[in-house]
Amino acid sequence: MEADINLSESMEDYLEAIYNLIKENGSARVTDIANHLKIAASSVNQGLKKLNQEGLISQEKYGPIKLTESGLKAAEKVRCKHRMLYLFLHKTLGVSQESADHDACRIEHALSEESFSKMVDYLIKNNYIEEQNCAFKMKAEKEEPKMAAEQLMLDKIKVGSKAEVVKIESKGRLKRKLMDMGLNKGAKVEVKGRAPMGDPIEIKVRGYSLSLRQDEAAEILVKEV
Amino acid sequence: MEADINLSESMEDYLEAIYNLIKENGSARVTDIANHLKIAASSVNQGLKKLNQEGLISQEKYGPIKLTESGLKAAEKVRCKHRMLYLFLHKTLGVSQESADHDACRIEHALSEESFSKMVDYLIKNNYIEEQNCAFKMKAEKEEPKMAAEQLMLDKIKVGSKAEVVKIESKGRLKRKLMDMGLNKGAKVEVKGRAPMGDPIEIKVRGYSLSLRQDEAAEILVKEV
DNA sequence: CCCAATTTTTAGGTTAACCTAAAACTAATC
DNA sequence: GATTAGTTTTAGGTTAACCTAAAAATTGGG
Ligand SMILES: [Mn+2]
Ligand SMILES: [Mn+2]
Ligand SMILES: [Mn+2]
Ligand SMILES: [Mn+2]
Numbered sequence: 001m002e003a004d005i006n007l008s009e010s011m012e013d014y015l016e017a018i019y020n021l022i023k024e025n026g027s028a029r030v031t032d033i034a035n036h037l038k039i040a041a042s043s044v045n046q047g048l049k050k051l052n053q054e055g056l057i058s059q060e061k062y063g064p065i066k067l068t069e070s071g072l073k074a075a076e077k078v079r080c081k082h083r084m085l086y087l088f089l090h091k092t093l094g095v096s097q098e099s100a101d102h103d104a105c106r107i108e109h110a111l112s113e114e115s116f117s118k119m120v121d122y123l124i125k126n127n128y129i130e131e132q133n134c135a136f137k138m139k140a141e142k143e144e145p146k147m148a149a150e151q152l153m154l155d156k157i158k159v160g161s162k163a164e165v166v167k168i169e170s171k172g173r174l175k176r177k178l179m180d181m182g183l184n185k186g187a188k189v190e191v192k193g194r195a196p197m198g199d200p201i202e203i204k205v206r207g208y209s210l211s212l213r214q215d216e217a218a219e220i221l222v223k224e225v
Numbered sequence: 226m227e228a229d230i231n232l233s234e235s236m237e238d239y240l241e242a243i244y245n246l247i248k249e250n251g252s253a254r255v256t257d258i259a260n261h262l263k264i265a266a267s268s269v270n271q272g273l274k275k276l277n278q279e280g281l282i283s284q285e286k287y288g289p290i291k292l293t294e295s296g297l298k299a300a301e302k303v304r305c306k307h308r309m310l311y312l313f314l315h316k317t318l319g320v321s322q323e324s325a326d327h328d329a330c331r332i333e334h335a336l337s338e339e340s341f342s343k344m345v346d347y348l349i350k351n352n353y354i355e356e357q358n359c360a361f362k363m364k365a366e367k368e369e370p371k372m373a374a375e376q377l378m379l380d381k382i383k384v385g386s387k388a389e390v391v392k393i394e395s396k397g398r399l400k401r402k403l404m405d406m407g408l409n410k411g412a413k414v415e416v417k418g419r420a421p422m423g424d425p426i427e428i429k430v431r432g433y434s435l436s437l438r439q440d441e442a443a444e445i446l447v448k449e450v
Numbered sequence: 451c452c453c454a455a456t457t458t459t460t461a462g463g464t465t466a467a468c469c470t471a472a473a474a475c476t477a478a479t480c
Numbered sequence: 481g482a483t484t485a486g487t488t489t490t491a492g493g494t495t496a497a498c499c500t501a502a503a504a505a506t507t508g509g510g
Contacts, residue, residue: 008496008497010496010497010498029457029458030457030458030459031456031457031458039497039498039499040498040499040500041457041458041459042458042459042460042461042498042499042500042501043497043498043499044458045458045459045460046459046496046497046498047497047498050496061458061459061505062457062458062459062504062505062506089340089343092347093340093343093344093346093347094343095337095339095340095343096339099337099339099340100340102337103335103336103337103340106334106335107332107335107336109331109335110328110331110332110334110335111328111332112320112324112327112328114320114321114324115314115318115320115324115325115328118314118318118319118320119318121318122317122318175506179507179508184507184508185507185508233466233467235466235467235468254487254488255487255488255489256486256487256488264467264468264469265468265469265470266487266488266489267468267469267470267471267488267489267490267491268467268468268469269488270488270489270490271466271467271468271489272467272468275466286475286488286489287474287475287476287487287488287489396476400476404477404478409477409478410477
């Protein structure tokens, strides 16, 4: 309900793609976005720079793409408009899935807040959606598909839980070291124990047992399994 | 139903504006279009050049802007989409007139043929429009507001009818002469008589009686009153 | 550690759609 | 006919959003 800086259609599409990719794959890479939107990777890269400047994503060179708070909000809004429009076109008007989806992704950028909220009302009244499921916030959605299995840093995982490595955030030597220990993307890890001050964390990876310092573990992005 | 060269959003808006202005004022001038779309006249001028190249309008330097056959078709399609969307947003969803109109003029460019025709079906079923009134051709519309009081050349006006000068198509000396005779824009004329071969046409303007050669009369665009 | 494959970034374009300012032209009056 | 006001066009920009090709960094094995 605040400022809501005017985003261009492209910027909205980038945000939506990032949101969807993170939800599906756990991460949104430049090439994934490029394939999704059918544009060159270098164009995506430029777009991301702008989103970064606007504070909608956080991106360090070669680093993973994350939505900031305001970026997430904006992405959800676009996605919600897209889904509303899709439902309306497909379910109410009987437009084919392909056309409905295609048109929805163009119209989503042109729908004012007023029209959007009136359309939500209409869809609720006609039982195509449930009240709390979409109304402007898509609350339920945040929990159900869970934004792709909760992502957090390895040092935050509680003892006994299992997780899968998504990305190693650090660079250079440390990254090398961690990867050489078998902490590659996709590797399954289990947190076996933690010393009193949290400092050496004991994990099991690919059968091996490993001790990690907390600051090392804090560099490893994982998703709970 | 044919080729339907891809028009950009801007080009569609130009065509729509031209169509509406001709209908309302009898002519579409560069400045009118510019005011209507809230852009600079020079930008409109550039846009018109492109439309001209595409064969959608016919435009000679400093001359009047006319829609060609295909331009008219394209303009009608855009206008029809605009009106459908407006009706849907305003009448069905209850969106305010301003928002409905504003959104309609953005969405009109994003609506596929399929979605458009399904929406027309929907509006017909819900009695917001009549079948032949809009279905893709807007037939009725062409006649009712009559594309602004039938425009034709003065030599085609039948004896006894009255008309109003819209534009003098010729240039230079002849135009000067005709204007000096009082045939300015807005002047009311009455065709009093015509010689056997149609040649000298007798008209009355601002009280005076005048004789015009047929080729002179053929340069004067008028609308019937 | 080193290498090849992949990914990301940079460098250097193009195009559509705008803009302002100034020039060229037209309209209407004196 | 000349003057002035208004309109249209040209000239010379800017910006967003793309592109291709090449450089730089990362990934995952050997
Ligand atoms: Mn979109
Ligand atoms: Mn979309
Ligand atoms: Mn429009
Ligand atoms: Mn419109």
